[in-house]
Amino acid sequence: MNDCLFCKIIKGEIPSDKVYEDENIYAFKDINPKAPVHLLIIPKKHYATLNDLPDEEMGIIAEIHCVMKKLAVKFGVAESGYRVLANINKEGGQVVYHVHYHLIGGRQLRA
Ligand code: AMP
Ligand code: ZN
DSSP states (O other), X not given: OTTOHHHHHHHTSSOOOEEEEOSSEEEEEOSSOSSXXXXXXXXXXXXXXXXXXXXXXXXXXXXXXXXXXXXXXXXXXXXXXEEEEOOOTGGGTOOSOSXXXXXXXXXXXXX
């Protein structure tokens, strides 16, 4: 998607602090971290929101979770604890319309 910020990051047109990449997934540090560890994990294929991800392509969400599990170990929060979340559409707080998961940790998180 040409005018999508995260598609531009995947293509290297906008710089990012990459922490992981494979054929289907890209992960990088959030530019405005809410905690000592704040990563964004995204599918390389563009879907605006989770609502736009077809059931038959939902395997990418499992792949993203596998990557998040490994990144939690790599960034030292697997045992102390961390949060994964996805904001969906306006009232969900979504700002960037390319499916992404936040991995947040490194401090005590409140509800
Ligand atoms: P959301 O509210 O779930 O759409 O979250 C979008 C996230 O993208 C926010 O936490 C932003 O800080 C983050 N973000 C926006 N632009 C960039 C960027 N260029 N590089 C890294 N993270 C970004
Ligand atoms: Zn995109």
